Amino acid sequence: MRLLQRLLQDKPAVLSLSIVAVTMLIGLAAPLIAPHPPNLVHMELRFAGASWSYWLGNDHLGRCVLSRLIYGIRPSVLWVLVALLASAGLGACVGFLSGYYRGRLDAWLMRLCDVMLSFPGYVMTLAIVGILGAGMTNILAAFVLMKWAWFARVTRTAVMQVADADYVKFAKVTGASGLRIMTRYIAPVAAPDLAVIASSTYGSMILQISGLSFLGLGIQAPHAEWGMMMNEARSVMFTRPELMLVPGLAVIVLVSAVNFLSDSLQKALDPKLMHAMRSDKPGAVLGRWLRGRGRKEAA
Amino acid sequence: MLSYLIKRVGVALPLLVVISFLTFGLNQLSPMDPAEVVLHAQEVPAITEELIAQTHAELGMDRPFLARYGDWLLSSLQLDFGESYITGKPVWSLLGPALVNTVKLTLISSFIIILLSIGLGVLCALREGKPVDLAVRGLSFLLTSMPSYWLAALMVWYFAVKLDLFPTSGMSSADSYVLPVSVLVIGYAGIYFRNVRSSMLSHLHADYALYGRACGLSERQVTMRVLRNSLQVSVSVFGLAIPIILGSTVVVENIFAWPGLGTLTVNSILGRDFPIIQAYVLVLAVAFVLFNTVSDLINAALNPRLRKEL
Amino acid sequence: MNVLEVEQLRIWQAADGQGQDADGRALVSGSSFAVKQGQCVAIVGESGSGKSLTCKAIMRLNGGSLRQSGRILLGGVDLAELPLQEMRGYRGKRLCMIMQSGMSAFDPSQSVGAFLQSVLQVHYDWPRSQMQESLAVAMLSVGLREPLAVLRRYPHELSGGMLQRLMIALAIVLEPDVIIADEPTTALDAVTAYEVVEQFVQLRERAGGAMIFVSHDLGVVRRLADEILVMKDGEIVERGDTQHIFTAARHPYTRYLVSSKEELSRHYTQLMGGRTDAQG
Numbered sequence: 001m002r003l004l005q006r007l008l009q010d011k012p013a014v015l016s017l018s019i020v021a022v023t024m025l026i027g028l029a030a031p032l033i034a035p036h037p038p039n040l041v042h043m044e045l046r047f048a049g050a051s052w053s054y055w056l057g058n059d060h061l062g063r064c065v066l067s068r069l070i071y072g073i074r075p076s077v078l079w080v081l082v083a084l085l086a087s088a089g090l091g092a093c094v095g096f097l098s099g100y101y102r103g104r105l106d107a108w109l110m111r112l113c114d115v116m117l118s119f120p121g122y123v124m125t126l127a128i129v130g131i132l133g134a135g136m137t138n139i140l141a142a143f144v145l146m147k148w149a150w151f152a153r154v155t156r157t158a159v160m161q162v163a164d165a166d167y168v169k170f171a172k173v174t175g176a177s178g179l180r181i182m183t184r185y186i187a188p189v190a191a192p193d194l195a196v197i198a199s200s201t202y203g204s205m206i207l208q209i210s211g212l213s214f215l216g217l218g219i220q221a222p223h224a225e226w227g228m229m230m231n232e233a234r235s236v237m238f239t240r241p242e243l244m245l246v247p248g249l250a251v252i253v254l255v256s257a258v259n260f261l262s263d264s265l266q267k268a269l270d271p272k273l274m275h276a277m278r279s280d281k282p283g284a285v286l287g288r289w290l291r292g293r294g295r296k297e298a299a
Numbered sequence: 300m301l302s303y304l305i306k307r308v309g310v311a312l313p314l315l316v317v318i319s320f321l322t323f324g325l326n327q328l329s330p331m332d333p334a335e336v337v338l339h340a341q342e343v344p345a346i347t348e349e350l351i352a353q354t355h356a357e358l359g360m361d362r363p364f365l366a367r368y369g370d371w372l373l374s375s376l377q378l379d380f381g382e383s384y385i386t387g388k389p390v391w392s393l394l395g396p397a398l399v400n401t402v403k404l405t406l407i408s409s410f411i412i413i414l415l416s417i418g419l420g421v422l423c424a425l426r427e428g429k430p431v432d433l434a435v436r437g438l439s440f441l442l443t444s445m446p447s448y449w450l451a452a453l454m455v456w457y458f459a460v461k462l463d464l465f466p467t468s469g470m471s472s473a474d475s476y477v478l479p480v481s482v483l484v485i486g487y488a489g490i491y492f493r494n495v496r497s498s499m500l501s502h503l504h505a506d507y508a509l510y511g512r513a514c515g516l517s518e519r520q521v522t523m524r525v526l527r528n529s530l531q532v533s534v535s536v537f538g539l540a541i542p543i544i545l546g547s548t549v550v551v552e553n554i555f556a557w558p559g560l561g562t563l564t565v566n567s568i569l570g571r572d573f574p575i576i577q578a579y580v581l582v583l584a585v586a587f588v589l590f591n592t593v594s595d596l597i598n599a600a601l602n603p604r605l606r607k608e609l
Numbered sequence: 610m611n612v613l614e615v616e617q618l619r620i621w622q623a624a625d626g627q628g629q630d631a632d633g634r635a636l637v638s639g640s641s642f643a644v645k646q647g648q649c650v651a652i653v654g655e656s657g658s659g660k661s662l663t664c665k666a667i668m669r670l671n672g673g674s675l676r677q678s679g680r681i682l683l684g685g686v687d688l689a690e691l692p693l694q695e696m697r698g699y700r701g702k703r704l705c706m707i708m709q710s711g712m713s714a715f716d717p718s719q720s721v722g723a724f725l726q727s728v729l730q731v732h733y734d735w736p737r738s739q740m741q742e743s744l745a746v747a748m749l750s751v752g753l754r755e756p757l758a759v760l761r762r763y764p765h766e767l768s769g770g771m772l773q774r775l776m777i778a779l780a781i782v783l784e785p786d787v788i789i790a791d792e793p794t795t796a797l798d799a800v801t802a803y804e805v806v807e808q809f810v811q812l813r814e815r816a817g818g819a820m821i822f823v824s825h826d827l828g829v830v831r832r833l834a835d836e837i838l839v840m841k842d843g844e845i846v847e848r849g850d851t852q853h854i855f856t857a858a859r860h861p862y863t864r865y866l867v868s869s870k871e872e873l874s875r876h877y878t879q880l881m882g883g884r885t886d887a888q889g
Contacts, residue, residue, distance in 0.1 A: 115317055118591065123546040123583045127322075130568040130576040131329045207446050211550045214448050215565050230449060237452055238460060248449040255444040504673075506713035512670055513708075514728040514779070515701030524716045531718070 013264035019257040024081070027073030034067040038224045047240055059243055060232060068224035069250060075136055075219050076226040077254065080205050083140040088198045090144065091151025092190075098152065099159030100186070109152070116149035122208070129217050136219040139212050143205060154197050158190035192269050199262035203255045210251060226251055303599050311592045318584045319375070323368045325580070326573055336571045337384045380578035385570050390578045393563060398582065400470060401552070401559035405545045407476060408483040412544075413537050415488040420495025420533075421526065424503060436496075439489035451482045451554040468556035479548075479555045487544060495533050502529040531601050538594025542587040611682075612819040613644040613667070613787050618679035620662050620671065620843075636675070637662050637843040644787060649813055649820040651834035651851075653827060653866065659843040660823045664789045667821075668704050669696055683786065702732045705785035709792040711772025715764035721772075722760030725779055732783065747778035751808050770801035777808050781816070788812070789821045794829055802829070809833055827870040831855060839863045 008014060026033055036054070042062035050057045056065040098109045128142035129135075162168060163186060171181050210227030212218045219225040226247040233243035334354040374380070380390035419439075423432040442450070458478060459467040466475045502508065502525045511521045549561030556562070560579065567575040620637040637659040644650045652660045665671045667681055669688065681688040683703060688696065700706075708714040716724050722744075729740045741757070748756035751774040764772060773793055780788050790809065794802035806829050813820055813833070824830050830837060830851075837854045839847040839862065847860040858864045 115314065115321070118314055118318065118588055119580075119584050120543055120546040120587045122543075122549070123580055123587075126549070126564055126568060127325060127576055127580045130564070130571070131325050131573070133571070134569070203444065207444075210446055211448060214446070215550065215553055217565070217568060227446070230446070230452075234452070237456060241456065244449070244452055248446065251446050251449070252441075252444050256441065259440065259444055506708060506710060507716045509665075509670060510706070510708050510714040511716065511724075511728075513668055513700055513706040515697055515699075515731045516728065517697060517731075520727065524718065527718045528716070 010264050010268070013261060013268075016257040016261040016264070019253065020261060023073060023077060023254055023257075026070060027078050030071045030074060034064075034070040036064040036067045038063060038067045038071040039222045040064070047236070047243075056246055057242065059229070060236060065229075065243070065246060068229060069226070069247060072224040072226045072229060072247070072250075075213075075223070076206065076210055076251075079136065079140060080209055081202070083143050084147075084198060084202050084205060087144040087147040088151045088194060091148040091153075092155045092194055094148065094152040095155025096159055096186070096190075099156040100163055100181075106156075110156070113149040113152050116146070117153070119146075121146045125208075125212070126217075129212070134217045134220065136213075136225075139209060139218050143209070147201065147205075151194065151197065155190055155194055158193045159186055162186045162189045196262065196266045196269060199258065199265055203258040203262065206251070206255055206258070300600065304596060307592055307595055307599075311588055314588055315585060318588065319372055319581060320368065322577055322580045322584065323371055324364075326577065329571075329573065336573070375578070375581060380581075381574040383567075383572050383575055385567075385572045390574050393575065394560070394578050394582070397558060397560045397563040400557065401545060401548055401561065404476070404479060404483070404548060404552075404557065404559060405541065408480045408487070409537075409541045409544055411480065411484050412488045412491060412540065415484065416491035416495050416537075417530070417533065419488070419492040421499055423492070423496045424499035425522070427500060435492075439492060442485050443489040447482055447486045448550045448554050450485065451478070451551060454478055454482060455554070468554075470557055470559075475555075479551050479557060482551050482554075483544065483548065487540065491536065491540060494536050495529070498529040498532045499525065531598065534601065535594050535598050538590055538597070539587075542583065542590045545586060546583050610646045611643045612646050612684065613821075614680070614682040615643070615663075615667065616641050616680040616682070618663065618666055618677065618681070620659070620666055620675060620677045623674050623676045635843060637666070639679075640840075640845050641679075642838055642845065642848065644819040644821060646819060647813075647817050648836065649822055649834045650836045650838060651822045651824060651830040652838045652840055653824060653830055654840035655825060657842075658840040660825075660840055661791055663840075664706070664791050664821065664823055667789065668700055668706060669693075670700075670706075698732075701728060701783055701785070703786045705780045705783050705788050707773070707776045707780060707788065707790040707793050710796045711767075711769045711776060712764065712796070714776065715772060717764055720761055720763055721767070721775055722762075725760070725775070728779065729782065743782050744778065747781040748775070750781065750811075751778050752804070753778065768801075769797055770805060773797065773801075773805050774808060777805075777812060781812065784816065785818060787819045787821065788816070789823075791823045792825070793822075794824065794826065802826075806832055827855075827866060828874075839866070 040063060042058065045054070045058045045062035046060060048054065048058040048062070054064050054066065056069065059065055059068070094109055094113075098106045124146055125139065125142040128145065129138050132138045132141075168181060168185050171185060176184075209218060210225070210230075213225050213227030214231045216228075216231060219228055221228070229247040230244055233240070233247075237244050332351065334351045337354055338350060371381070378391050378395075380394065382389055383393060386393070419435055423435050426432050455467050455478060458464050464474075465477050466472070469475055503522075505525075507528075508521050508525055511524060512518070545560075548557075548559060549565060551557070552559045552561035553565065563575065564579050566572075567579070618637060618640045619635055621635040640659075640663060642650065652663065654660050662671065662675075666677045667688070669677075671677060677689070679689065683699070688699065691699070715721055722741075725744060726737070726740055729735065729744075733740070735743075741760070744760065745756035748759065753759055753771060753774050759767065759771070759775075767775075776793075793809070794805055797805060809820075809822070810833060822830065822833055834851050836848065836850050838845050839854070839858075839860065841862050847854070847858060847863045849858075854863060855867055858867055
C-alpha cells in the first residue's frame with residue numbers, strides 16, 4: 001500500500017479524505033446522530049430561523065433542516081457511491097475478461113461498449129428515467145448502465161498493457177490458472193488506474209444526481225436529498241436564501257473534497273506529474289523524482 | 300485520407316441503425332402501458348380493458364415489433380416522429396422549435412467555452428506554478444464543484460433581482476442569454492481548460508520541445524510548435540463538447556424557464572409522453588455520432604498518423 | 610587544448626519558496642571534467658546516475674525546478690554566466706545535442722525538412738537552396754539515400770535509425786565545437802545501433818571536434834571513447850582512458866559494470882564457438 005503512504009504525506013489530501021470519510025460515517029449513522037426525525041412536519045415552525053433545538057432552522061414544512069441534511073447524505077452520497085462501485089465493478093469484470101482473453105469475446109464486448117458509449121450519457125439517463133419513471137433507483141440504475149462501458153474500456157487498456165508483460169507470460173507457461181493470474185498479477189497493476197478514474201467520476205455523479213433530483217426526477221418527496229431540498233427551497237429563494245444556501249454548501253464542500261482527493265490519488269500514482277505538486281519533504285520529493293527519472297530512462 | 304473517410308463513415312452508419320433500434324426498443328421496457336398514458340391524458344374517466352385494446356389498435360400497437368420499428372424509422376427520417384400522447388400534436392412541431400432554442404444557447408455557449416478554455420489553458424501552462432496559474436486553477440476547482448443550478452440561482456438572485464441587470468427567466472431578448480450562457484460557460488470552461496492545460500504542459504516538456512531548444516530555436520518558436528501539437532488533441536475533446544452540452548442544458552433551462560429541449564424533455568418524462576422522449580433520444584444520439592465522426596475526420600486531416608488507426 | 614571545461618557542476622532540485630540554497634541531496638554533486646579537441650569522452654552509468662542531467666546542464670536545458678551551479682567554459686567563455694539570449698546562439702551552433710529517441714525528438718506536426726530548415730535559419734543566413742544542398746550532402750554521408758525525399762517525410766514515417774542519422778547529419782551541417790550524444794543507440798536494435806555507432810566513428814574522424822557520448826552500453830563505449838567517466842548517484846566515481854577502465858579499474862562499481870558486460874560477452878563467445886567478430 002505504498003500508494004496510501006504517499007497519499008498520506010500530502011496534508012490537504014488527508015483533509016479531503018477525512019471530510020469524505022466523516023460525511024459518509026455520519027450518513028450511515030444518521031438515525032443516531034440526527035437531532036430530529038427528518039420528515040416530521042411542524043407547520044407552526046415554518047421557516048423558523050436557527051435556534052438551540054433546531055441548529056439550522058426549519059424548512060417550508062417546519063422540518064428540521066439539519067436532520068434532513070444528515071439523512072440526505074444517504075441518497076446524495078452513499079447510494080451514489082453504491083452506484084459507482086456497481087458500475088466500476090461491472091465495467092472492471094467486462095474489461096478484465098475482454099483484455100485478458102482477447103479474440104472474439106473482446107471484439108464483441110468492445111463493440112457493445114462502443115454502442116453504449118455513443119449515447120450521450122445524460123440523454124440516456126433521461127431516457128431511462130422517462131421510460132421507467134422517476135425515482136432514485138431508476139436514476140442510479142440508469143447511471144450504472146451508462147458508465148460501465150467507460151470503466152470497461154479503461155480496465156481493458158490497463159489489463160492489455162500488463163497481460164503482454166513477460167512475467168505474466170511466464171506464469172501462463174508454468175500453468176497458473178487464469179483467475180490466479182488475474183488476481184495476483186494483473187489486478188494490482190490495473191486497480192490503481194481504475195481507482196483514479198472511478199474517484200474522478202464520483203464528484204460529477206454526485207452533482208448530476210442531485211441535479212436530477214432538483215428537477216424532480218430523482219428521489220420523491222418526502223424523503224430528504226440535497227438536490228431535492230434545493231428544489232423545495234427554490235420558491236422562497238429570495239425571501240429565505242439560507243434554505244438554498246445550506247444544502248448547496250454541503251454539496252460544494254463534499255464535491256470539492258472528493259475532487260481534490262481524486263487529484264491527489266492521481267498525483268500519488270504518477271510520479272511524472274510532479275511538476276504540479278507542491279511537496280513537503282525534499283527527500284520524498286527527490287526520491288519520487290528519481291524513481292520517475294529511472295522509469296523514463298529505462299523505458 | 301479518402302479511404303479513412305469512407306471507413307469512418309462506414310462505421311458510423313451501422314451504429315446509427317443500432318442506436319435507432321435500441322431507442323425504439325427502449326419503449327418496450329416501460330412498465331406502463333402507453334395506451335393507458337394516452338387515455339389518462341384524454342381524461343377518460345373509466346379505463347377498461349376494451350378501451351385499452353381499442354387504443355392499441357388505433358395507435359397501431361398490436362402490430363409486430365419489427366414492422367412498427369420499420370415504420371417508425373422510415374417516418375423518422377422524414378422528421379415525422381408520430382404524435383405526442385399527451386397533447387396529440389405532431390412531435391416534431393414541439394421538438395423542432397425547442398431544439399432550435401437549445402441549439403442557440405448551446406452554440407453561443409460552446410463558442411465562448413472553447414475560446415476561454417484554450418486561452419486560459421495555454422496561459423496557465425505557460426505560467427505554470429506562478430500566481431496566475433494557481434489562481435485560475437483554484438477558482439475553476441471551486442466553480443466546478445458547484446451544482447450548476449445552485450450557481451444559477453445565486454446569479455439570478457444577485458444580477459437579476461438585486462442589480463436588476465438581466466431578466467430572471469425566459470428567452471425574450473438578447474439580455475436573457477447572458478445569465479444562462481454564463482452558467483454554462485463557468486461550468487464547462489472549468490473542466491475543458493484543465494484538459495488544454497495538461498495537454499499543453501505535457502507537450503512543453505516533451506522530447507521534441509527539448510530538441511528544438513537544444514538546436515537553438517527560440518522559446519517562442521518552440522511554443523508555437525507545442526501549441527500546434529497540443530491543440531490537435533483538444534479538437535477531439537471540443538468536438539464532443541458541443542453535443543454533450545446540447546444534451547446537458549436541462550438544468551439550466553429549468554432554472555431560467557428557457558423554452559428548449561431540456562424543458563420539453565423533463566415535462567415529457569413527468570408526463571410519460573413516450574414519442575417525445577424517443578424522438579429526443581434519437582435526435583441527440585444522432586447528433587452525437589455525427590459530431591464524433593466529424594471531429595475524428597478533422598483530427599485525421601490534421602494529424603496524418605491517426606489515419607492508420609481504425 | 611581543452612574545448613570544454615566543466616568545473617564543479619552541481620544540480621539540485623529546488624523546493625518551492627527556497628532560492629539558491631541546496632536542500633537535501635544534490636542530483637549531481639560537484640562534477641568536473643574536460644574535453645579536448647578531437648577527443649571523445651564517454652559518460653557511463655546506470656539510469657538515474659545523472660548522465661543526462663549533466664548533458665542538459667551543459668546546454669542549460671534543465672528547466673522547471675532544477676537549479677545548477679558551477680562553471681562551464683567553452684573556448685574560455687563561461688556559459689553559465691551568459692544571458693539566455695546569447696546562450697540560444699550557442700545551442701546548435703557551438704554545442705549540438707543528439708538525443709536518445711529519434712522518434713520523439715522531431716516535431717510530429719511538420720516534415721523533418723521543415724524543422725531542419727528552421728533550425729538552420731536560426732544560425733545561418735543561407736538561401737533555401739543552399740540549406741537543402743548542405744543537408745543533402747550531409748545526409749548522403751551518413752547513409753541516407755534520396756535525401757530530398759526523406760526531408761519531405763513526417764517523423765512517424767521514418768524509422769528510429771533514420772531519424773538518428775538525421776540528427777547526426779544536422780550536426781555535420783552545423784559544425785559545432787562539441788557534440789553531445791545522449792544515449793543515441795539505446796532505443797535502437799542491435800544492427801541499427803552498430804550502424805549508427807559507425808556513423809559516430811566517422812563523425813569523430815572528419816569533424817575533429819570534441820564529443821561527449823553518454824551511454825550505459827559499455828560495448829559501444831569501448832568502440833568510440835578515448836576517456837571514460839563513470840557516474841553513480843550523481844558523482845563521478847572513476848575516470849581514465851578506455852584501456853585502463855576496461856582492464857584495471859579501481860572503483861568497485863566500475864569493476865562491477867565491466868565484469869557484468871564481460872560475463873555476457875564471454876558466455877556469448879563460448880556459445881558462438883570461440884569467435885568474436887563484433888567487439889562492439
